[in-house]
Amino acid sequence: MSNQDFNLAVEVRNDMGKGASRRLRRQGKIPGILYGAGQEPQNISIDHDALVHQLENEAFYSHILTVEVDGKAEQAVLKDLQRHPAKPVLLHVDFMRVSAKDKIKMQVPLHFINEEQAPGVKMGGLVTHNITEVEVICLPKDLPEYLEVDLSGVEMEGIVHLTDVKLPAGVEMVELMHGDDHNQAVAAIHKTRASKEAEEAADEPASEG
Secondary structure, three states, X not given: XXXXXXEEEEEEOOOOOHHHHHHHHHOOEEEEEEEXXXXXXXXXXXXHHHHHHHHOOHHHHHOOEEEEEOOEEEEEEEEEEEEOOOOOOEEEEXXXXXXXXXXXXXXXXXXXXXXXXXXXXXXXXXXXXXXXXXXXXXXXXXXXXXXXEEOOOOOOOOEEEHHHOOOOOOOEEOHHHXXXXXXXXXXXXXXOHHHHHHHHHHHXXXXXX
8 A cells, every 4th residue: 555645624414315415416515424443434524626636636436544423533544435426526425434443345446567578569460458447455554556567578369367466465356256167357459450461472372463
């Protein structure tokens, strides 16, 4: 986990229902909920633009956040975010409290590195990314901001699987806990159509004059 800190100030809300939510949004706030860690769920509200600003940072989605509820700091993660289907507006947010001693499941992004150094790319191959995030399970202190997928050694028609992704200490990949048949392809390098056609043309015997 990186040393970056994310702090959010939220307020407890007592008014419920669609009317109350509309009033909140007119005030530049959105409704939300804070739950988990064996405590009662709390209905909260948060400043819309402040949350939007935090969401501009990719790390916010896979990070332990400090949520200040009326001045009391709690550790939590972002679990759900509801957006307006047609407007750049947030409608609702869910935060889940975390406990230092309890493992959590989180989606973390994959960062693909060293693509230009891959032998397959140097030969004109095209990189495809099959998945861009994976679910991990770990203690909050071990939560990675992202996982790196190193493509530096991938040959033409080579495939990188989940088991090829290096995990930090204390972190497990949920998909791989279900067995070897869940070892999905993460990325691959394939020949482009143009290179295939060029090879086929080169392999064709010269026509007789």
